[in-house]
Amino acid sequence: MDYQAILNDIADEIRPFLKEGKVADYIPALAEVDPEQFGMALTLFDGTQFSVGDAETLFSIQSISKVFTFTLALNFYGTDMYKRIGREPSGNPFNSLVQLEYEHGIPRNPFINAGAINVTDALLSHYGDDGNTLHEVLTFIRSIADEPSIDYNETVAASEMDHGFRNLALANLMKSFNNLDNDVQEVVETYFKHCAVEMDTKMLSRAMLYLANHGVDPITGTVHITPQQAKRINAVMLTCGHYDASGDFAFHVGLPGKSGVGGGIVAVIPKLMGLAVWSPGLNAQGNSLVGTKALELFTTKTGLSVF
Template identity: 50%
Template sequence: MADLDSIVAEIAHDMRGITERGHVADYIPPLACVDPGKFGIAVMDAGGGAHVAGDADEAFSIQSLSKVFGLTLAITLEGSALWTRVRQEPSGSAFNSIVQLESEQGIPRNPFINAGAIVISDILVSQLGRLGARQALLDFALSQSGAPEGLFIDENMAQQERETGFRNAALANYMRTFGNIRNPIEDTLDLYFHQCALTMSCRQLAGIGGYLMTGGVDLHSGRMVTSVSNTRTIMALMMMCGHYDGSGAFAIRVGLPGKSGVGGGILAIAPGLASVAVWSPGLNAQGNSLLGTLALEKLVQKTGWSVFNPFPLSVQKIT
């Protein structure tokens, strides 16, 4: 069995030769300018070792990937009461759909569609205040990354999110009519837009995902970030809902809990084994990274890390 450094290098080499890369998101101007030729991959193993290739150290906007971190903070602060305001079910709809909210009384299907993430932002604003919640998200990412230099909230991106976020404003206002947004709309959306503007590299993203791999333990400090139960819940939601209406296909192809963002990043977790981040800005029809998904599929084929594999490889067999 080849080692992880060889595997990620081979995957990055294979990705360079692929011409069909999807389409970069163009509804937020800064995303439209990203080079579709970029590809990065980083694997953080259970021992804290980083295995990287391609553009793994180039920063990018993680967009909806940040919903995982917002949910982690909210479920840790709010506990099971959170689930009275957002459900735990796949939506089967696009990430920014409004159609289900009316029939379901303003309760979003899950925390990873935009409506659900806006409710999570509202909960964090209630708990920590608008600026306090923003700082808590940034501090969480910085502390978990293991390499905080160059990890930041891009204020220009947040402003562009605000200026183009008409549908998100509609979602928030509509949920407020049902009493499911409890703070001023501008405060809740301010946090949501700044959360989506978190910017980091694949190496940093894989490092942050380490707490999901370890059952809630910070790989770098050994500190408990959140409970084992919360970690299980978050990863179950990632598996069912992390790729919106492409979640089922991702589960079949890759077989790992994963969360995508329209910036082209994907975070995937092999429980107990690895935290994996890939980045390629070209998206498929569901808004998920085209090459990123293919790269994760190849990684799982080479390592056996799919949670559906009846004979998964142990971390000792692949280092």
């Protein structure tokens, strides 16, 4: 299959839609990003990469980092994680307080904000504070992306903390239900820092290979998680990876994936490749408008989906 030609065609076809999305202006540091950018990359199991557009432009991965922190937490806690968080779609916005109140401080899944904050809390309990947790998260991301330069953007993290009232409210609500073990401020600060990690689509598509290969990096042979855990993460990505538009994404794209309000989306084609796309303009649910269209075009043109 001529992946480069397919990516080139997609880049041409999505161009008219680049003006339609809206950047995440509720995070001031992200409000300045030019919305008319687009990059897409895929990485095959032998390390071969194909890309188009702004594929090497760094951007804030935001909620894509939740896949990586959930991976680490599952590795240490296994099924005990499901005592703290659920694994069902929320059907509500990613920062809903109402559902968390009704469900007694148990977040519906690890990919909504409350769930990811809870996962960060679990990692803090395991690794300890004083920056250890963030260091271990970054070490893991650098390993799976095979890119030692990856770091987080301090300005973006600080900007999110300055305007993170709702996320602090989510953490405090979980704390009130005894479902958060560490200091609220520290948990939320660590959460914002891993959301502020910067990567490009080439790095991200490489980073997803372990999930496309039953938990094993097909290039290095490193075993990151068990096949069972990889299966679970992919399942939750398929059903919960795009917040209250997860069903829509599964319907149109048909791949396990995870979005972030920085405009990135990662996706997995089992036993074949990792995919990543970036375009900062978002749709109403907070997912990349053009990125979603690009992935739908990719699965349509290649016939590659899990269905």
